[in-house]
Amino acid sequence: MSRNIKVLAIDDEADFCYFVKKNLMQSGMFDVIIATNGAEGIKMAENEKPDIILLDLFMPDMPGEDVAAALGEKASTAKIPILYVTALATNEDVIEGKENKIGNNYILPKPVRTKKLIETIVKILGEY
Amino acid sequence: MAYPIPRKKTIFLVRLMVIITSAYFIIFSPSAGRELEIYAYLFIAFYLMTNLIVAYIPEKYFYDDKIFYGFILCDSILLPAGIYFSGYVGSDLYLMFFFIISLTTMSSSFRYLVMNTLFFSVIYSWLLYKRDLLTGPMAGSYLIQIPFIDVIALFYGYLITTRLKDKDERINEVRERYEQIVQATDVLMCIVDHDNKILFANQKLVRFYGFQDEKSLLGLTISQIYNEDEIESEKSLSHVKSVYENNAMVQYESYDKNHAIWLANTLSPIRDPSSHDVFAVCIISKDITERIEREKNLNDTVEMLRKTRDQLIQKDKMAALGRLASGIAHEMRNPLEIISMGMDYLENNLPDDNPNISESIERIFDAINRAENIIKNILSFSRQSVGEITQIPICPLLDNVLTLAQQAIQKNSVNVQREYENELLEVAGDYNMMEQVFLNLVNNAVDSMKNDKEKRLTIRAYKQLVSEVGYKTGYRRADYFSIGDEMIVVEISDTGKGIPEEILPKIFEPFFTTKAKNEGTGLGLSVAHMIMDRLYGTIDVESRENQGTTFFIKLQPKSKLTKTKER
Numbered sequence: 105m106s107r108n109i110k111v112l113a114i115d116d117e118a119d120f121c122y123f124v125k126k127n128l129m130q131s132g133m134f135d136v137i138i139a140t141n142g143a144e145g146i147k148m149a150e151n152e153k154p155d156i157i158l159l160d161l162f163m164p165d166m167p168g169e170d171v172a173a174a175l176g177e178k179a180s181t182a183k184i185p186i187l188y189v190t191a192l193a194t195n196e197d198v199i200e201g202k203e204n205k206i207g208n209n210y211i212l213p214k215p216v217r218t219k220k221l222i223e224t225i226v227k228i229l230g231e232y
Numbered sequence: 233m234a235y236p237i238p239r240k241k242t243i244f245l246v247r248l249m250v251i252i253t254s255a256y257f258i259i260f261s262p263s264a265g266r267e268l269e270i271y272a273y274l275f276i277a278f279y280l281m282t283n284l285i286v287a288y289i290p291e292k293y294f295y296d297d298k299i300f301y302g303f304i305l306c307d308s309i310l311l312p313a314g315i316y317f318s319g320y321v322g323s324d325l326y327l328m329f330f331f332i333i334s335l336t337t338m339s340s341s342f343r344y345l346v347m348n349t350l351f352f353s354v355i356y357s358w359l360l361y362k363r364d365l366l367t368g369p370m371a372g373s374y375l376i377q378i379p380f381i382d383v384i385a386l387f388y389g390y391l392i393t394t395r396l397k398d399k400d401e402r403i404n405e406v407r408e409r410y411e412q413i414v415q416a417t418d419v420l421m422c423i424v425d426h427d428n429k430i431l432f433a434n435q436k437l438v439r440f441y442g443f444q445d446e447k448s449l450l451g452l453t454i455s456q457i458y459n460e461d462e463i464e465s466e467k468s469l470s471h472v473k474s475v476y477e478n479n480a481m482v483q484y485e486s487y488d489k490n491h492a493i494w495l496a497n498t499l500s501p502i503r504d505p506s507s508h509d510v511f512a513v514c515i516i517s518k519d520i521t522e523r524i525e526r527e528k529n530l531n532d533t534v535e536m537l538r539k540t541r542d543q544l545i546q547k548d549k550m551a552a553l554g555r556l557a558s559g560i561a562h563e564m565r566n567p568l569e570i571i572s573m574g575m576d577y578l579e580n581n582l583p584d585d586n587p588n589i590s591e592s593i594e595r596i597f598d599a600i601n602r603a604e605n606i607i608k609n610i611l612s613f614s615r616q617s618v619g620e621i622t623q624i625p626i627c628p629l630l631d632n633v634l635t636l637a638q639q640a641i642q643k644n645s646v647n648v649q650r651e652y653e654n655e656l657l658e659v660a661g662d663y664n665m666m667e668q669v670f671l672n673l674v675n676n677a678v679d680s681m682k683n684d685k686e687k688r689l690t691i692r693a694y695k696q697l698v699s700e701v702g703y704k705t706g707y708r709r710a711d712y713f714s715i716g717d718e719m720i721v722v723e724i725s726d727t728g729k730g731i732p733e734e735i736l737p738k739i740f741e742p743f744f745t746t747k748a749k750n751e752g753t754g755l756g757l758s759v760a761h762m763i764m765d766r767l768y769g770t771i772d773v774e775s776r777e778n779q780g781t782t783f784f785i786k787l788q789p790k791s792k793l794t795k796t797k798e799r
Contacts, residue, residue: 117566117569117570119570119574120566120569120570120573123570123573123574123576123577124573126577127573127576127577127580130577130580130581162562189569191562191563191564191565191566191569192562213565214565214566214568214569215565215568215569215571215572215573215600215604216569216572217572217573217576218573218576218577219576
């Protein structure tokens with residue numbers, strides 16, 4: 105891969121963002137930028153044009169789904185794939201051995217380990 | 233029964249007096265003939281003997297007027313015989329007077345008195361004649377004695393018998409009234425003596441126990457009449473005994489199997505007016521079947537309400553717990569994620585030449601996985617809808633569950649029995665959910681038998697018609713099943729240690745577990761319960777400690793279409 109994959113993590117859990125950044129960067133494949141609320145995330149997505157967005161479903165300022173909708177409406181960000189990484193997933197949302205999606209967006213339930221996160225990101229990007 | 237005069241006692245005493253007086257005259261009379269002496273002694277002995285017989289004849293025969301008058305007639309012959317033997321004819325009148333009045337008036341019959349008086353007059357005249365006293369110079373004075381004594385006897389006799397008659401009539405009136413009361417009451421009434429033998433029984437009792445009349449059951453014991461089994465009979469006899477012993481009323485309830493009725497029995501002592509000792513016991517039994525049934529129904533209703541209330545509370549509690557737990561579960565995932573990610577980071581950045589560190593990291597990840605498993609289970613509560621409800625053949629599903637549990641079953645050498653009523657039984661449900669429920673129950677059953685010698689797991693599946701609705705048929709049955717509905721019942725039965733009664737109501741509560749910390753989350757049964765609720769089925773349990781536990785899973789045979797959407 106000529107350049108690193110640019111990942112935008114939008115999550116109000118700053119510590120989560122911190123470790124995502126640390127772990128992904130350490131793998132050497134990723135550049136990670138962080139937003140700790142929805143509005144900031146949308147702005148950063150427009151400015152930075154990440155390859156993929158990791159999005160929390162529940163954030164104090166706006167729900168992840170609204171963020172996704174807002175990104176979808178803008179031409180510049182509409183094509184960026186979104187992966188929900190969330191604690192809110194119910195058992196029905198996530199069934200072992202199946203591809204899990206909310207709408208067009210993939211979902212990965214917390215807690216997730218780095219290896220799985222990287223695998224999922226690579227898989228999603230491979231499809232695009 | 234009335235006891236106006238103790239006839240036997242009176243007759244015995246009067247005769248004794250007559251015998252003693254006669255004996256006195258016979259032995260010491262100056263005119264007693266020497267040649268008659270031996271016969272005289274024999275006569276006295278014979279007379280005494282007859283009185284002994286009187287002493288041994290049961291009291292009740294003295295109230296039969298025929299027998300009673302027979303005694304008097306017998307004495308009417310013996311007494312003149314005594315007078316004849318004494319040869320002391322002239323002064324015996326007062327004896328006769330006394331005798332005639334005393335005995336004949338006891339029968340309260342003036343007619344008998346007259347007859348007796350005339351009889352005596354004739355015999356006495358004959359005696360006077362035999363002694364040649366009617367020809368001597370004293371003939372007139374002897375003869376005048378007869379009408380004189382007749383008049384006095386008749387006069388006093390008349391007075392006494394009419395008085396007695398009045399009294400008798402009054403007694404009869406009172407007795408009749410009592411009799412009417414006793415017969416008119418709606419209770420079974422009898423009087424028993426010391427030997428539990430019936431002295432009196434009212435018509436209601438006579439008819440109730442299928443006798444012809446009162447007479448045919450007099451003298452029988454109460455146990456013979458009640459036709460009770462040994463235990464019941466012993467009970468009633470001991471109650472009668474206690475009345476005699478304690479001189480106090482006893483009340484108890486009994487069940488008459490033959491008539492299928494409940495009786496409230498009151499045993500009251502009938503006391504001797506002078507000594508206050510109990511000489512009979514009056515037993516009054518009232519049919520209280522209706523009341524008992526009502527009480528039973530009431531108890532059933534109360535029990536049902538109590539259980540329903542408990543179930544509602546339980547359901548509420550579980551729903552609240554479910555919401556709370558799922559809230560907590562979601563919140564826990566964030567820190568858990570941070571720990572997980574943080575551990576990943578540490579794992580990559582710590583020197584890996586120290587095996588202690590990598591082992592520690594491994595252990596922390598195990599703990600994270602366990603926590604995540606708990607969260608997944610908890611989240612089962614927050615499920616909002618069930619998957620697709622389809623018709624599922626239940627027997628292959630159960631077979632599959634047994635295959636999944638095969639390892640545990642074999643490891644514990646559990647003997648599995650399948651009793652399927654029909655291999656083609658179908659239920660409406662979600663395959664995964666039901667598999668989860670049954671697998672959980674089978675695993676629990678296997679676990680419960682770990683320390684038992686005999687390990688038998690029985691799985692039954694059969695069709696049943698709902699015959700009862702309410703707490704007896706299981707949790708919330710009324711909502712899901714109506715009387716006459718078909719349901720498919722799956723029983724999972726083990727021979728394990730059973731569930732103690734005091735924790736039985738708690739087993740469906742989330743986080744309730746008797747297993748060791750690492751073995752169970754305490755969510756299996758509560759999830760099963762929740763799933764059954766979602767499938768419009770029920771799960772009930774019956775358990776006996778040290779004998780085993782049976783879970784009853786009752787499922788809908790056909791999908792309840794209108795209800796399977798959102799809940």
